[in-house]
Amino acid sequence: MxxxxxxxxxxxxxxxxxxxxxxxxxxxxxxxxxxxxxxxxxxxxxxxxxxxxxxxxxxxxxxxxxxxxxxxxxxCLGKIHPNSETEPPKSHMKIINNLTYETFTQIVGDKKLNKLKEGKANSNENLCLLLKISQHFNNVEISNTTNIYENDVNESIILIENRNTETSDKEHYTEKELNDMPIVLNDDNGQRNDIQLEISQRNDNENLLIRSW
Structure with missing residues (x-):
């Protein structure tokens, strides 16, 4: 200097x-x-x-x-290298939309909601509703037609019926088994009635008493 x-x-x-x-x-x-x-x-x-x-x-x-x-x-100056460890990991979790009551009403329908409130919906209809709600959570567009899930419902019903027939191929039943066995009858209006079969022995004769409930 x-x-x-x-x-x-x-x-x-x-x-x-x-x-x-x-x-x-x-x-x-x-x-x-x-x-x-x-x-x-x-x-x-x-x-x-x-x-x-x-x-x-x-x-x-x-x-x-x-x-x-x-x-x-x-x-002559240091370089800043991106640190991959500090980058937020990519989320592989599937985003599920919240199911609002309005969306639930659109999926189920007013007619089906009334049946659910009155207790008139059968098991097959409930299965169809579950399939529709499941499809909604999988981000699949829901159609207003009632037969859109007919194939899936029928396949599920067939599987259930096959399981029931496998366990019901008995030739003889005890009195208790017959009493506990539900019977489903459909009347002319399409309503479903459940009855129970009761067996009582009187004077060594078998009588079938059908009680409706």
Missing amino acids: PKVKKDCKYTKTYDEEKLQKALNEIQSGSPKKQASIKYGIPRQTLQYRLGEKFKKGFRACGLYPWNADNIDFSK
Whole structure:
């Protein structure tokens, strides 16, 4: 650094751009005194910047010549690499829409809701409703037609009936088994009546008493 006198205040009257222009003119053959007067830069400063000590120091870190426009800062500054560990993991959970009462009413229908309130809906109809609600949660568009799930319902009913027939292929039943066996009858209006078969023995004769309930 150029020597300065004690108790002497110096004010810098040039910027880095002027300094680079002065250094370029000196390297092109212009006298240092002329460049110093032209750009208002002390000759000691020009001499120091042209010295080997200054050049070697900045060559070591790749910042020579000191011109911000000619420096590739990517070679001397650290790079920020994205950290994959800090990235939020992608969620594989399926988003399920909330089932509102309005949507539930659209899926089930007013006619079916009235049957449910009156207790007249049979098991097959309830199965169809469950299938519709399940399809809604799977983001499948619901149709207003009543037969859209007919195939699925029929397949499920067949599976249930097959299971029942496998366990009911007995030729003889006890009195208790017959009493506990439900019988389903459909009248002309399509209503469902459940009756229980009771057997009582009187005078060694078997009589069938059918009680409707």
